[in-house]
Amino acid sequence: MTTADRMIAIRVNGEARRVAAGLTFAGLAAELGLAPEKVAVERNREIVPRSTLAAVAVADGDEIEIVHFVGGGDHAATDDDGWTVAGRSFRSRLIVGTGKYKDFAQNAAAVAASGAEIVTVAVRRVNIADRNAPMLTDFIDPKTITYLPNTAGCFTGEEAIRTLRLAREAGGWDLVKLEVLGEARTLYPDMVETLRATEVLAKEGFLPMVYCVDDPIAAKRLEDAGAVAVMPLGAPIGSGLGIQNRVTIRLIVEGAKVPVLVDAGVGTASDAAAAMELGCDGVLMNTAIAEAKNPVMMAAAMKAAVESGRLAYRAGRMGRRLYADPSSPLAGLI
Numbered sequence: 001m002t003t004a005d006r007m008i009a010i011r012v013n014g015e016a017r018r019v020a021a022g023l024t025f026a027g028l029a030a031e032l033g034l035a036p037e038k039v040a041v042e043r044n045r046e047i048v049p050r051s052t053l054a055a056v057a058v059a060d061g062d063e064i065e066i067v068h069f070v071g072g073g074d075h076a077a078t079d080d081d082g083w084t085v086a087g088r089s090f091r092s093r094l095i096v097g098t099g100k101y102k103d104f105a106q107n108a109a110a111v112a113a114s115g116a117e118i119v120t121v122a123v124r125r126v127n128i129a130d131r132n133a134p135m136l137t138d139f140i141d142p143k144t145i146t147y148l149p150n151t152a153g154c155f156t157g158e159e160a161i162r163t164l165r166l167a168r169e170a171g172g173w174d175l176v177k178l179e180v181l182g183e184a185r186t187l188y189p190d191m192v193e194t195l196r197a198t199e200v201l202a203k204e205g206f207l208p209m210v211y212c213v214d215d216p217i218a219a220k221r222l223e224d225a226g227a228v229a230v231m232p233l234g235a236p237i238g239s240g241l242g243i244q245n246r247v248t249i250r251l252i253v254e255g256a257k258v259p260v261l262v263d264a265g266v267g268t269a270s271d272a273a274a275a276m277e278l279g280c281d282g283v284l285m286n287t288a289i290a291e292a293k294n295p296v297m298m299a300a301a302m303k304a305a306v307e308s309g310r311l312a313y314r315a316g317r318m319g320r321r322l323y324a325d326p327s328s329p330l331a332g333l334i
Helices: 025-031 104-114 157-171 191-203 216-225 246-255 269-277 295-315
Strands: 007-012 015-020 040-043 046-048 063-067 083-085 088-090 094-096 118-122 146-150 175-178 207-212 229-232 261-263 282-285
Touching (some): 015 104, 025 040, 025 063, 094 295, 104 295, 146 157, 157 175, 175 191, 191 207, 191 216, 216 246, 229 261, 269 282, 282 295
Parallel strands (some): 007 063, 094 118, 118 146, 146 175, 175 207, 261 282
Antiparallel strands (some): 040 046, 040 063
């Protein structure tokens, strides 16, 4: 494979992109439909002189800002509707998993289409029998996408705590997703073990985002124990049934002082939009994208659904009425 055939991961104005290795900054500007002579470029917080844009190549992992002049004044401020968890800010409100895909390449393509800035990753033993086996990090760069180690498959607090201690040792991660399952048939969380593990992890300096039942009392206890986000299930993991209890999800949102994200049960785009219309800060999903007939297309649909649901929530829906209310005035009818 030639250098030109190899793809590298970069971030441009906060968005993850994959481009051909060896691409110059002038070439990148052209790909974006920009005239190099009309923009200013910063790489990794250092200015790239305009005179060198055609000669300097983009490098893997670059954080790039491209700016130009726009009409100024004291109006039309940028509408930045990002969200923050544990002091870390993100624009995308969609978090995606990394399981069940055909291969890592398909997974990476789906992540790109989703616009997600966070992916959940399972902690598993290294395959020492095949040291050359592909790894997720070869396809989804943790320098440009935030990895959220999770405790999927853990059925006791001790297993979950041990798993996350190893994850922190391996990658330095402290922002983590905690889930402690009660039994294998429903994969419902064991809230007693979950609460205990949350307390231990918080005391050890972890920042746990916690999978939980859709119960406002349980969610509040997790928050008090140190959870930096609560993640109530919409329906059983992998079921695709959609949100089964909108009332309790809404109550959790109203009572929480930390981000609330629906985790598990989303099946299609309307489910994601519904979660956002309830006021949730985000949605986490895996199976709904990975098991779609076209995962990359579904990832794009989920991105649009999360964005439109959030916009609808901010707009404020009309009130519900028992009877019809005509849109056109009745006065002056012929």
